[in-house]
Amino acid sequence: MTSSSAVLPADALAGLADADTQRRAALLVQDAFAQVFRLTVDGDDAAAGEGVAQLGNALGNWSAAADDGDGRVLRLALLLSGLDQWGLAYCQAFGLQGLPALSALLGTLRGGLDATDDSRLQRHYASIGAAEGNAIDFKVDVRRAIHLALWHGAVASEERDEALRLAAQLGGMLVALTREMPELGWRLVADALAHIQIQCLAHGLAAEGLAREATEALFAALARELPASCRDEVMATSARVVMNWQQARRPH
Incomplete structure (x- = not known):
């Protein structure tokens, strides 16, 4: 048990994604999940396809705006991690078997990666959960x-x-x-x-x-x-x- 006055553990990812970037990622994830959840509930496949494409483009552009390759892939890992957490929480809370629009968005975000970036993505995704203090904001x-x-x-x-x-x-x-x-x-x-x-x-x-x-x-x-x-x-x-x-x- 850590007392409230204790120093928080260091965030090993802060050099690639500072607190403002992390908070921006969290907000983007929240907005994106709200949209894909609504697209799934509406049940319009054509609208869902168009909405997912637009979301994927916007989120991809934000990831690509990082200063370097590792920063870009870490941004993507944060987005994927957050969307996974939202999807799991809602499926558990509402007894859902899945969210097709969310699955499509996750696939879109990963779809353009080459082998090198995919390996980087897996490493950064794992690093988010590797230590409690990583990406804490x-x-x-x-x-x-x-x-x-x-x-x-x-x-x-x-x-x-x-x-x-x-x-x-x-x-x-x-x-x-x-x-x-x-x-x-x-x-x-x-x-x-x-x-x-x-x-x-x-x-x-x-x-x-x-x-x-x-x-x-x-x-x-x-x-x-x-x-x-x-x-x-x-x-x-x-x-x-x-x-x-x-x-x-x-x-x-």
Whole structure:
């Protein structure tokens, strides 16, 4: 368990993709996934093909704008990693067998690589997960967006079973993060809880009814299921983030 005051591990990929680049990659992934998810749901094959081609071109251009070959391929690896994470999370949360438009986009992004760049891509993709601190700004932003999207799905649901099921799926993902990332995963969980509370305070969400029940169920499950070694740190850190946000909004 790493205390909140400890120094974060070094990001071995920061020299090729700095924090701003990583955050930009996370935002591009979020926008691209939203589009391919909508294209899949709409079920229009022609529109999906055109949309995937446009997305592939835009994302490819962003990757190609890096200063050198390794930077270009790392950008692509970040995009693929993020899209994979979004796709897995949604398939698990909504019981989907697959997302055809997402699969097509992933194929488009990899399709133009020669053997050398494909080998580089595999190496950089593996390096993202090789150490918890690698591409940490990217990881934080991707996971935050996924967690908030699933929470919004839960609180927007009009069916109690669906709302509680999504909240339970999200809770399971957050608990799993602490196992997958034993050093930093708790920070991502605290980040998710803090931003859920901030959304509630800023926009009056989950104040009553089913939305409140689902949110309370999520927090109760985490308090019950998180390992004792990190539960108090998660709750204290998320509370501190919310308090800082509230203080920053007060008139001086």
